[in-house]
Amino acid sequence: MKSLLVFLIALLCASVAVSAPTAKSYQISTEDYPPYNHYDDKNKTIVGLATRKVRTAMEKSGFEYQIRLYPWLRAYNRALSGARHCVYSTARTTEREALFHWVGPLVTVEWALFAKKGTPAASIQKLEDARQFVIGGLEGDASLSELKRQGFKTESVVTNWLNKDKLVGQRIQLWIDDPVYIDFEKQKGTEFFDYVKVVKIASVDLYLACNIKTPSAEIELLKKSVAASDSR
Incomplete structure (x- = not known):
């Protein structure tokens, strides 16, 4: 009986080991933000300029990975949940x-x-002129968070394109975003509106951010893979 019990325990442990995920499997989250990261309806996959670099880095480094699309705050918070969880x-x-x-x-x-x-907001000349207006942006986005930190009046949405409707209806008077994203939506045929870019605030680099508990040696491999793809 004792030997049978030992055998059953060993069998159970073996089955758990087989079903467990591999040690170097990455869970990667992103949002719908074309042309950098977005869902391709035709090919049923997540694509984009940034996505291409993430996939290349993961594959060159030899890591298994999954990329999933979420609203930004959920994508960001998933990356905080543990080692090998990333967001871009x-x-x-x-x-x-x-x-x-x-x-x-x-x-x-x-x-x-x-x-x-x-x-009236279309005539502003500099960022300080925007203090009299309400600025809309994406909830949890660094650009809107920075304006809020500086004391500007802000409102947020969980789906970025809702800012267009709010701007058209003047529930917000300004919208902070990337002109490439807006142009992409326009070319895609998304319902549009008459707008003008009034102030450029900054040029900002965007990264793959991996939970701090992720092993540093693996991160170095990913960095080298991205750098190699940039140098081609």
Whole structure:
């Protein structure tokens, strides 16, 4: 009986080991933010300029991985849950610095303010002029968080394109975003509006941010893979 019990325990342990994920399997989250990272309906996969670099880095480094698409805050919070959990495309800020290993940069974006044509906000000349208006942006996004930290009046949405509707209806008077993203949506045929870019705030590098508990040796492999793809 004792030997049978030992055999059953050994068999159970073996089955658990087989079903467990591999030690170097990465769980990667991202948001829908074309052309950098977004879902391709035709091919049923996540694509984009940043996605291409992430996939190349993972494959060259020999790591198994999954990329999943979520609203930004959920994607970001998943990366905080443990080792080998990552999120992109992520702005590298002072508040986030110690939470992650930073792989990249993957892409560079522009933070700019947009206004509806013909409105008072469309005539501003500099960032300080925006203090009298409400600025809309994506909840949890570094650009909006920075404006909020500086004391600007802000409102957030969980789905980025909702800012367009709010700007058209003047529930916000300015929208902070990347002009490449807005142009991509326009070319895609998304319902649009008359707008003008009024102020460029900054150019910002975006990264693959991996949970700080991820082994440093693996992060170095990923960094080298991204750097190699940039040098080609």
